[in-house]
Amino acid sequence: MQSAKDAGLVRCSECALVCSFQKNSRCPRCNALLTFRQTNSLQKTWAFLLTACIFIIPANFMPITVLISQGKETPDTILSGVITLVESGSPGIAIIVFVASIVVPLAKILGMGFILISLQLKLNMSHRMRFIMFKFIDWVGRWSMLDLFVISIMVAVIDKGQLLVIVPGPGATAFASVVILTLLAAKSFDTRLMWDLEKDNDWTN
Amino acid sequence: MAMNKYNETLVACEHCDLLQVKQRLQLGQIATCPRCGSRLYFNSSCxxxxxxxxxxxxxxxxxxxxxxxxxxxxxxxxxxxxxxxxxxxxxxxxxxxxxxxxxxxxxxxxxxxxxxxxxxxxxxxxxxxxxxxxxxxxxxxxxxxxxxxxxxxxxxxxxxxxxxxxxxxxxxxxxxxxxxxxxxxxxxxxxxxxxxxxxxxxxxxxxx
Structure with a gap:
């Protein structure tokens, strides 16, 4: 059992053709530049992650929607929206929104941070565990878009002019940035770096 | 530009880079990576x-x-x-x-x-x-x-x-x-x- 890199072979990042590696050469099938690993993968992931860390603060504390009823403005943050849902008697939906908009972005940032740190400190942990963790983070990330889609539907439907209007607040922009940044962070992370760590190919654990 | 040699009988896992020889699959069968468990390739029935x-x-x-x-x-x-x-x-x-x-x-x-x-x-x-x-x-x-x-x-x-x-x-x-x-x-x-x-x-x- 050996990795392609150890055999001097490289998998084309676009079309998956296995080629022999030469510096600055391109894939004979799809013409993509061949590299063993994504270039600067860890740096890029850190950059996206830290930016997401900054944006998650306004995303949670600034109003994500503003309800204007007869001239009176009621701003709603993500958390206050969830609380309203609980009070109005739909705890199931409240849990979905809470998980998708608060737990998932936070868990993504913490989880990716943990994976990156454990990788760079070469902590001794099961590669398979770490990989499953990453796969989960990668899969669950897209569900954070849920809240933005909900807002777009609410804004479209509730439009009664002077009586009752919902408009997206500044928190929505910050939240959208967090979603994009965490998606990009997961995309720029090269999982093969995790398996490169194992020196003695002891991958059975 | 130098042309690279390639080998279509080999497959490298997208997620862990494990190198393997491609097997012929029956219709609908899926080949998964023995190291990380991700899907390598499959024979689609479509x-x-x-x-x-x-x-x-x-x-x-x-x-x-x-x-x-x-x-x-x-x-x-x-x-x-x-x-x-x-x-x-x-x-x-x-x-x-x-x-x-x-x-x-x-x-x-x-x-x-x-x-x-x-x-x-x-x-x-x-x-x-x-x-x-x-x-x-x-x-x-x-x-x-x-x-x-x-x-x-x-x-x-x-x-x-x-x-x-x-x-x-x-x-x-x-x-x-x-x-x-x-x-x-x-x-x-x-x-x-x-x-x-x-x-x-x-x-x-x-x-x-």
């Missing part, structure tokens, strides 16, 4: 011709799903309808261009372009046409699947529905039926699409 039919159906459904109302709502005497495209346009008019673009991209543009590229690629392969665009189409399919979020949109719709149901009288629209069908066909397309066999139809010596 031919490019069937894929062409599926993607065409999805492309046709995409228009009513976007343009017909998902729901209409009666509140304080007046009725509002909302279609997917209207919902995006509203946010755009509020001046939140960034959020509007993101929603538009993930719910409409990405699925549309992904299905269109896959439809064209299936067409090219089914009828054995020669075009230098095939590899570009396959690359687009790969980039865009990541950003196409139809299933997330459907769940969002349900969440919005439950939020609204207490406020007003709601009637579901034709658009919703089309959207559900679109989502089902889209997930069929995703699970049957075999990128490996598509890429194998790209001629290697045609590259400059």
């Amino acid at each position: 031919s490019p011709m069937s894929m062409l039919a599926l993607t065409l159906t999805a492309l046709i459904l995409l228009f009513p799903a976007n343009l017909y109302p998902l729901l209409s709502m009666t509140m304080v005497g007046s009725t509002e309808t909302a279609s997917l495209s209207q919902a995006t346009l509203k946010i755009f008019h509020e001046g939140n261009y960034f959020v509007a673009f993101l929603i538009f991209f993930c719910s409409t543009i990405a699925p549309f372009l992904m299905l269109l590229s896959l439809c064209c690629a299936s067409f090219v392969i089914s009828f054995n046409l020669q075009t230098r665009w095939l590899k570009q189409l396959l690359k687009w399919v790969d980039y865009l699947t990541h950003w196409s979020m139809l299933e997330v949109y459907l769940v969002s719709f349900l969440v919005a529905l439950i939020k609204l149901v207490d406020l007003a009288d709601i009637e579901l629209g034709v658009g919703l039926v089309c959207f559900c069908l679109l989502m089902i066909i889209n997930s069929l397309v995703l699970s049957y699409y075999d990128s490996n066999s598509y890429w194998q139809r790209v001629p290697i010596d045609a590259v400059s």
Whole structure:
């Protein structure tokens, strides 16, 4: 059992053709530049992650929607929206929104941070565990878009002019940035770096 | 530029780089990586011709799903309808261009372009046409699947529905039926699409 890199072979990042590696050469099938690993993968992931860390603060504390009823403005943050849902008697939906908009972005940032740190400190942990963790983070990330889609539907439907209007607040922009940044962070992370760590190919654990 | 040697009998895992010899699979079988457990390649029971039919159906459904109302709502005497495209346009008019673009991209543009590229690629392969665009189409399919979020949109719709149901009288629209069908066909397309066999139809010596 050996990795392609150890055999001097490289998998084309676009079309998956296995080629022999030469510096600055391109894939004979799809013409993509061949590299063993994504270039600067860890740096890029850190950059996206830290930016997401900054944006998650306004995303949670600034109003994500503003309800204007007869001239009176009621701003709603993500958390206050969830609380309203609980009070109005739909705890199931409240849990979905809470998980998708608060737990998932936070868990993504913490989880990716943990994976990156454990990788760079070469902590001794099961590669398979770490990989499953990453796969989960990668899969669950897209569900954070849920809240933005909900807002777009609410804004479209509730439009009664002077009586009752919902408009997206500044928190929505910050939240959208967090979603994009965490998606990009997961995309720029090269999982093969995790398996490169194992020196003695002891991958059975 | 030096031409690289390649080996089509080998496969390297996308996620852990484990090198292995390709096996011949029976129809519908999936080969997974013994080290990290990800899917390596599979023998899809869906031919490019069937894929062409599926993607065409999805492309046709995409228009009513976007343009017909998902729901209409009666509140304080007046009725509002909302279609997917209207919902995006509203946010755009509020001046939140960034959020509007993101929603538009993930719910409409990405699925549309992904299905269109896959439809064209299936067409090219089914009828054995020669075009230098095939590899570009396959690359687009790969980039865009990541950003196409139809299933997330459907769940969002349900969440919005439950939020609204207490406020007003709601009637579901034709658009919703089309959207559900679109989502089902889209997930069929995703699970049957075999990128490996598509890429194998790209001629290697045609590259400059």
